[in-house]
Amino acid sequence: MVYIFLYLFLEVMVTTYFASILGGFATFLEIIITAFIGIFLLKNFKFSLMMNIKALTQGEITQEDFIKQNVANAIGAILLIIPGFLTDIIGIFLQFGILTRILTKVFTFKVAPKQNQTHNENNFYYENQNFTYTQKRRYDDDEIIDVEVIDDSKSIKHS
Numbered sequence: 001m002v003y004i005f006l007y008l009f010l011e012v013m014v015t016t017y018f019a020s021i022l023g024g025f026a027t028f029l030e031i032i033i034t035a036f037i038g039i040f041l042l043k044n045f046k047f048s049l050m051m052n053i054k055a056l057t058q059g060e061i062t063q064e065d066f067i068k069q070n071v072a073n074a075i076g077a078i079l080l081i082i083p084g085f086l087t088d089i090i091g092i093f094l095q096f097g098i099l100t101r102i103l104t105k106v107f108t109f110k111v112a113p114k115q116n117q118t119h120n121e122n123n124f125y126y127e128n129q130n131f132t133y134t135q136k137r138r139y140d141d142d143e144i145i146d147v148e149v150i151d152d153s154k155s156i157k158h159s
Helices: 004-020 024-044 045-057 064-079 087-097 098-106
Strands: 125-130 131-135
Touching: 004 087, 024 064, 024 087, 045 064, 064 087, 064 098, 087 098, 087 125, 098 131
Parallel strands: none
Antiparallel strands: 125 131
């Protein structure tokens, strides 16, 4: 709750500062223009997402970079839609990756340790880039066990 009030306070202070410099009409135009830019970026997000998926599958970027780029672009576009100079500044920094680089230096991704994948009798493992695919072996009919469960509970009422 404190963070919301802190954000609102900073947003009002930054917006009134820039509005006093630019004037009312220019501030209004800035809000409208950045909202249209944010909507345009959000509508075209699927194209950049498809390009990033292609780059990820071809091994050109890592999973961390994929997540960083797509989350930053989506949040940046949403922040551009929200009126206010502070959210617009943060949204532009997220679109260009400036704030993303700063945040990833402060907060690092935890990477799971790689396990050695081997071929055994029951499973076939294939490791490609950062993805692991598992294919189960089909069992023969003589290895299937048929089980019947009989409940002797007297608490069940029969109708």
